[in-house]
Amino acid sequence: MARVPRLSVALPPSRAIVEQAKTAADFGYQRVFVYDSPALYGDVWVALARIAEAVPGIQLATGVAVPSLRHPVVTASAIATIEDLAPGRLRAYFGTGFTARNTMGKRSMRWADLATSIRQVRALLAGEVVEIDGAACQLIHSPGFGPAFPIRVPIGLAPVGPKGMAVSTELADMVILTGAPRPEQRRWDDIAVLVSGSVLDPGEDHTSPRVHDAVGPMVATTYHAMWEWAPDTLAGMAGGQEWVARTEAARPDGQRHLAVHEGHLVAVNERDRPLLDVAGDALLTSGWTGTADQVRARAEDVAAAGVTEIAYGPAGSDIARELRVFADAIRR
Secondary structure: OOOOOEEEEEEOOOOOHHHHHHHHHHOOOOEEEEOOOOOOOOOHHHHHHHHHHHOOOOEEEEOOEOHHHOOHHHHHHHHHHHHHHOOOOEEEEEOOOOHHHHOOOOOOOOHHHHHHHHHHHHHHHOOOOEEEOOEEEOOOOOOOOOOOOOOOOOEEEOOOHHHHHHHHHHHOOEEEEOOOOOHHHOOOOOEEEEEOOOEOOOOOOOOOHHHHHHHHHHHHHHHHHHHHHOHHHHHHOOOHHHHHHHHHHHOOOOOHHHHHOOOOOOOOOOOOHHHHHHHHHHHHHOOOOEOHHHHHHHHHHHHHOOOOEEEEOOOOOOHHHHHHHHHHHHHO
């Protein structure tokens, strides 16, 4: 049998995240990656702290945190807090931000600014004095209020483009990607890949209500992303022009980004729902959606390309089912 990567889960902070993490641990998932998008979900660090105390058998990760959302001292203190609660279980991944910033009407961070923030956080975790915005900063936790320095938590990045690759090569202990690594991205011993989709039951097709429920949020998110990155392409996407019209009618100019990203990865809002009816067979090719054999084959393919960890982001109303069936497919 071909080897497959480690299996982890990626979840948005919600009231249910602890129970979902427990379920994932029961099905053999090794790590919980937690999303960081404050306008859409709860707080990433609060969620990690809840999981750290309630699910001792699972590893933890940000997936991914966005440095511009918090002062470096706040981020370093949050990392120290989780490390104190769950020694050796945390990996801190960072990125320039998609919805975390788009839902605030901002573009992604500059990679140069991200690099500066990561260097500052690393120095703070080492117990050093760091100049930030012209002022001297340091973690000066008294005994019992944080772990001893230096605090050694692995830091990973989500490289995008040549600048992201350059910064990651310099600063990252590991990386997380959204697809199989290209040759130049295989320099790390630990490479995670974030995936979505649903394992189909025998006989299911694009008309299945369960498929709509589990895959719909990812299909809608594709339109959200194109609105930000390549809006001209929406006219050529199924139902794209109508979707733009509905979205423009939902909010006034200057607030439209709030309508675009509503439900990102977790729900299908009323403006997005018609997209599922016109998607047709495309629903069955969203992310890693496919039969158990097809999903297993994709896992083997990314393993052959150097991926060491699959972070599966389930969606829909039955997260336990998605976790169980995906794990069975990967390990069959």
